[in-house]
Amino acid sequence: MESYLISKDASGLLFYTINRPEKRNAVNDEIMDGLEKAISLAEAEDVKALVITGAGDRAFCSGGDLSVFHRLKTKEEAYPMLSKMAKIIGKLLLMPKPTVALMNGVAIGGGCEIATACDFRLGRKGMKAGFVQGNLAITTGWGGGSILCEKFPASTALKMLTDGSMLSADELLNMGYLDHVYEGDPYRNCTEFLGKLLEKEVGVLSAYVAILRRKWSEASLIERIEQEAVQCAILWGKEIHHQKVEEFLNKS
Numbered sequence: 065m066e067s068y069l070i071s072k073d074a075s076g077l078l079f080y081t082i083n084r085p086e087k088r089n090a091v092n093d094e095i096m097d098g099l100e101k102a103i104s105l106a107e108a109e110d111v112k113a114l115v116i117t118g119a120g121d122r123a124f125c126s127g128g129d130l131s132v133f134h135r136l137k138t139k140e141e142a143y144p145m146l147s148k149m150a151k152i153i154g155k156l157l158l159m160p161k162p163t164v165a166l167m168n169g170v171a172i173g174g175g176c177e178i179a180t181a182c183d184f185r186l187g188r189k190g191m192k193a194g195f196v197q198g199n200l201a202i203t204t205g206w207g208g209g210s211i212l213c214e215k216f217p218a219s220t221a222l223k224m225l226t227d228g229s230m231l232s233a234d235e236l237l238n239m240g241y242l243d244h245v246y247e248g249d250p251y252r253n254c255t256e257f258l259g260k261l262l263e264k265e266v267g268v269l270s271a272y273v274a275i276l277r278r279k280w281s282e283a284s285l286i287e288r289i290e291q292e293a294v295q296c297a298i299l300w301g302k303e304i305h306h307q308k309v310e311e312f313l314n315k316s
């Protein structure tokens with residue numbers, strides 16, 4: 065089974081679907097490479113927006129694949145993985161088309177980092193999301209912390225990052241993290257939410273998006289994302305992080 069799927073519809077939406085529902089759509093190297101591929105495919109003239117979602121009805125994305133990345137023990141081993149995904153998330157953040165996180169289920173850790181980089185976040189009623197990295201004795205390491213701090217009020221961002229709690233769709237909507245909570249078919253809800261955006265010329269969409277992207281480029285957000293990966297790698301190398309991950313992997 066492919067780890068990811070890429071498809072395009074007639075209205076100009078390019079879909080990137082993480083396809084590991086049995087692992088709650090945890091991110092491995094293949095998924096990182098697929099996301100980078102989808103970001104470049106979205107440059108095509110007939111694509112109006114990129115939509116990221118997860119296969120199945122349980123998870124949007126459960127973050128980094130702990131069973132794979134647990135093999136990385138030192139900061140020197142962890143940094144290339146963190147930096148690779150931080151660069152891809154930086155590309156997602158600055159890509160020249162609008163982006164949507166269609167959060168069909170739980171989003172945890174790195175899953176929230178991917179969603180935070182998107183322009184719009186739609187959550188299925190009943191889903192939950194949380195930046196749980198602190199519970200694993202690390203921080204966000206793919207840039208999501210820096211992006212959260214840029215896009216949301218400082219107190220909202222700091223509370224989400226330091227609490228490490230799972231928040232309900234209604235809580236996420238109230239605090240402005242989600243733009244919309246939907247029930248029923250995700251595809252129909254996504255196209256309805258985007259609505260008139262999809263009727264606009266692609267040049268108009270890219271020009272508006274560029275206004276936003278310039279703001280983030282001028283705020284040195286890419287440099288801050290890179291510093292976040294470095295900082296996370298240092299915590300990653302500590303024994304307490306490995307103990308916390310082992311607790312999750314041995315939980316059954």
Ligand SMILES: CC[C@@H](C(=O)O)C(=O)SCCNC(=O)CCNC(=O)[C@H](O)C(C)(C)COP(=O)(O)OP(=O)(O)OC[C@H]1O[C@@H](n2cnc3c(N)ncnc32)[C@H](O)[C@@H]1OP(=O)(O)O
Pocket residue numbers: 086087088090091122123126127128129130131132133170172173174175177196197200203204205206312
């Ligand atoms: C590494 C980068 C870092 C960052 O920079 O942000 C991170 O992302 S840290 C990773 C943070 N993620 C987590 O801590 C998520 C851990 N997962 C869970 O809490 C739960 O699995 C869930 C996502 C809430 C789903 O719960 P549930 O529906 O009850 O399913 P299971 O727990 O039984 O999981 C099913 C299956 O999937 C495996 N799984 C789930 N998440 C991951 C993951 N992130 N990495 C690897 N594997 C994962 C889980 O182990 C089960 O596998 P089997 O036992 O083989 O069925």
